[in-house]
Structures are given as C-alpha cells and as structure tokens.
Amino acid sequence: xxxxxxxxxxxxxxxxxxxxxxxxxxxxxxxxxxxxxxxxxxxxxxxxxxxxxxxxxxxxxxxxxxxxxxxxxxxxxxxxxxxxxxxxxxxxxxxxxxxxxxxxxxxxxxxxxxxxxxxxxxxxxxxxxxxxxxxxxxxxxxxxxxxxxxxxxxxxxxxxxxxxxxxxxxxxxxxxxxxxxxxxxxxxxxxxxxxxxxxxxxxxxxxxxxxxxxxxxxxxxxxxxxxxxxxxxxxxxxxxxxxxxxxxxxxxxxxxxxxxxxxxxxxxxxxxxxxxxxxxxxxxxxxxxxxxxxxxxxxxxxxxxxxxxxxxxxxxxxxxxxxxxxxxxxxxxxxxxxxxxxxxxxxxxxxxxxxxxxxxxxxxxxxxxxxxxxxxxxxxxxxxxxxxxxxxxxxxxxxxxxxxxxxxxxx
Numbered sequence: 001x002x003x004x005x006x007x008x009x010x011x012x013x014x015x016x017x018x019x020x021x022x023x024x025x026x027x028x029x030x031x032x033x034x035x036x037x038x039x040x041x042x043x044x045x046x047x048x049x050x051x052x053x054x055x056x057x058x059x060x061x062x063x064x065x066x067x068x069x070x071x072x073x074x075x076x077x078x079x080x081x082x083x084x085x086x087x088x089x090x091x092x093x094x095x096x097x098x099x100x101x102x103x104x105x106x107x108x109x110x111x112x113x114x115x116x117x118x119x120x121x122x123x124x125x126x127x128x129x130x131x132x133x134x135x136x137x138x139x140x141x142x143x144x145x146x147x148x149x150x151x152x153x154x155x156x157x158x159x160x161x162x163x164x165x166x167x168x169x170x171x172x173x174x175x176x177x178x179x180x181x182x183x184x185x186x187x188x189x190x191x192x193x194x195x196x197x198x199x200x201x202x203x204x205x206x207x208x209x210x211x212x213x214x215x216x217x218x219x220x221x222x223x224x225x226x227x228x229x230x231x232x233x234x235x236x237x238x239x240x241x242x243x244x245x246x247x248x249x250x251x252x253x254x255x256x257x258x259x260x261x262x263x264x265x266x267x268x269x270x271x272x273x274x275x276x277x278x279x280x281x282x283x284x285x286x287x288x289x290x291x292x293x294x295x296x297x298x299x300x301x302x303x304x305x306x307x308x309x310x311x312x313x314x315x316x317x318x319x320x321x322x323x324x325x326x327x328x329x330x331x332x333x334x335x336x337x338x339x340x341x342x343x344x345x346x347x348x349x350x351x352x353x354x355x356x357x358x359x360x361x362x363x364x365x366x367x368x369x370x371x372x373x374x375x376x377x378x379x380x381x382x383x384x385x386x387x388x389x390x391x392x393x394x395x396x397x398x399x400x401x402x403x404x405x406x407x408x409x410x411x
C-alpha cells in the first residue's frame with residue numbers, strides 16, 4: 001500500500017536538483033500531523049476542515065481529473081493558505097503550490113465587483129486616482145449613515161470599508177540618499193495597497209536604511225507582487241514579469257520588502273525566463289534580515305521600557321522562516337522587553353484577501369488572536385506583515401511594524 005513512497009532517490013544517473021522537492025498530492029501520508037496547526041480545524045473541529053482532507057480534494061482536481069462536490073469546494077475555499085501544514089508535513093508537501101494549481105484548474109469566475117478589485121490592484125494609475133476619493137469619504141462623515149442603512153453590506157463592501165485608514169496621497173520619491181557614509185544602494189518594494197496605507201512603515205524603512213549608509217531607490221514602475229491574484233486562481237504572470245524586469249534593470253545591492261506577505265510571494269517568483277527570475281530571487285531580502293546584517297556598530301538607539309510582544313505572520317513563520325531576525329533587531333533598543341506572542345502558529349485570520357471573502361471565519365480567528373494579545377498585557381504588538389496589522393488594528397488594535405519602533409528610537 002506504500003508503493004507511492006518509492007520515490008527513486010537512489011536511481012543511478014538521477015539528476016540532483018536544487019530547491020524544494022514537490023510531491024504529488026497523492027503522496028500525502030494522511031498522518032494527521034498538520035491538523036493541530038490548521039486554523040479552520042480549530043474553528044470547526046471536523047475532518048473536512050483539515051489539510052489532509054483538502055489534499056484529497058486537490059488530488060481529485062490535479063491527479064484524477066475528477067469533478068468535486070459543492071461541499072468539497074466549500075471546504076477547499078475555507079483554507080486560509082497559511083501554509084502551517086507545510087512546516088510539519090513529513091512528506092514535505094508543497095501545499096501552497098498545489099493549492100494554487102488547483103485554484104487555476106477550477107477556473108474560478110469572479111463576479112463583477114471582484115473583477116474590478118483585481119483590476120484596481122493591477123493598475124497603479126487607477127489606484128492613485130482613487131485615493132483622493134477615499135480620503136474625502138473618510139472626512140465626509142458618510143461612514144456611519146452608510147453602515148446603518150446596510151448599503152455597504154448589500155454592495156459587499158462592508159468588510160473592506162471597515163479596514164480603511166487615511167491613505168497617503170503623494171508618491172514616494174524615486175531616490176533617498178544615505179545620511180551616513182554611503183556603503184551601497186538598495187531598491188524598495190512597496191507593494192500595491194501598502195504603498196498608500198502603510199506609508200509610515202515604508203518611510204521608517206527608508207530612514208533606517210539611510211542611517212546605515214544605504215541609498216534607497218523606489219522604482220515607480222513596480223507593480224503588485226501578484227499574491228492576491230495567484231492565490232485566487234487568477235493570472236499573475238504579467239505582474240511577476242513586470243517586477244522582475246523593473247528590479248533586475250536596477251544597479252543595486254539588494255531588493256528589499258517590508259511586508260512578509262509580499263515577501264513570501266516574491267521569494268517564490270517563477271518565470272519563463274528562469275535566469276531573470278533567479279537573479280531577482282538572489283538579490284531579494286526581507287528588510288529585517290538586511291538591516292540586521294548591515295547594522296552599524298556606532299548606530300545607537302534611545303532606551304525604551306515598553307513591553308513588546310512579537311506576532312509572527314504566517315508568511316514569515318511558514319514561508320520566509322526568518323522571524324528570529326525581528327527579535328534580534330528589537331534587542332538593539334536598550335531596555336525593551338521582548339516576548340513572542342502566544343499561539344503564533346495559529347493564523348490571525350487576515351490571510352491576504354481571506355478577511356474579505358470569508359469574514360465570519362476570519363473574524364472568529366481575529367477574536368482569538370485579540371484575546372491572546374489582551375492576555376499578554378503588552379504595550380505594543382509588532383508584526384512584519386501589513387495585512388495582519390491592518391486586520392488586527394481594525395477594532396482599535398495597537399499593532400505596528402517592528403521598523404517603526406526602531407526608527408523612532410534613532411538618536
């Protein structure tokens with residue numbers, strides 16, 4: 001019964017490849033090790049809401065070419081794609097990649113409003129024109145009456161509107177010169193939504209990079225990372241190829257990202273031009289890793305007596321696997337109390353666009369995470385992913401990017 005486990009690793013002449021081994025969906029051992037870390041199993045406590053059952057559905061789609069039932073589709077769509085199951089899987093199941101392939105195979109046909117959202121993410125000019133309108137809306141006082149009459153719910157905009165914050169209207173500069181002795185040049189990936197709604201983090205990143213001697217370039221031609229498209233079965237190749245082309249054309253030491261959700265997508269970029277994709281990935285760094293590696297010995301930070309807990313986003317914990325860099329960086333601040341947030345292995349519910357497509361499931365997970373935050377008695381919660389922070393802050397939370405704490409303590 002275990003014939004499928006004979007993977008032929010000892011075959012003579014078998015080429016040795018680099019990168020992760022990606023099993024077929026049929027190679028799941030059904031061992032159940034992934035269940036305890038699955039957020040939807042925590043919510044529903046049924047086998048249908050586990051990775052091993054979803055792998056069976058994915059196998060029907062990708063391997064057996066069989067139709068799936070409405071229930072199977074519902075349970076598949078309930079997945080947050082947190083990829084916690086990958087970290088414990090003895091078969092090294094590349095669940096995220098298999099899930100994305102299944103979504104493409106299902107040929108999802110989104111409604112008109114969702115299609116417009118995808119186009120808005122793709123089109124930087126449209127986003128730029130929309131931001132002043134959103135700013136006026138937030139100042140107008142229309143939020144309360146529109147919520148009370150239920151119009152936003154009818155338009156399926158209530159969840160997105162609840163996350164709105166004041167957007168940045170001015171574009172970032174193309175170049176920010178180093179403030180210390182120049183030792184190099186880097187490019188900053190800003191993302192799509194974060195470019196307008198997480199401007200404070202991007203400016204903190206630039207401030208820190210300038211302080212350690214790096215000139216920062218912000219290429220305006222860059223586009224969305226493509227994660228929202230790819231994880232929802234939509235074509236992302238144009239976005240991927242554009243970013244590879246834009247950043248590979250720059251004479252820089254590194255390409256840096258501040259949001260781990262974007263970073264997880266960027267780190268797994270594939271393209272028809274393998275050489276170009278490899279060059280892009282070779283120069284890509286999470287900003288926490290880069291700043292920690294290039295920290296100046298003489299760079300001093302003012303002391304703080306704040307109690308900080310670190311939220312480890314799924315994209316960082318399960319894909320980038322560099323969460324320890326955040327703790328090491330925060331230790332640069334004298335007097336700071338630093339601890340990991342309990343239950344970091346459970347998703348907060350944001351899940352990219354999941355908080356919009358599955359608001360009930362996401363809301364329950366957020367409530368669990370907010371209770372853990374309250375129990376921590378922390379002054380500040382730090383998170384390296386903009387999406388997680390925005391979602392946790394929607395109800396008056398106090399989640400900030402770790403770079404903000406560091407930038408504020410610069411002498």
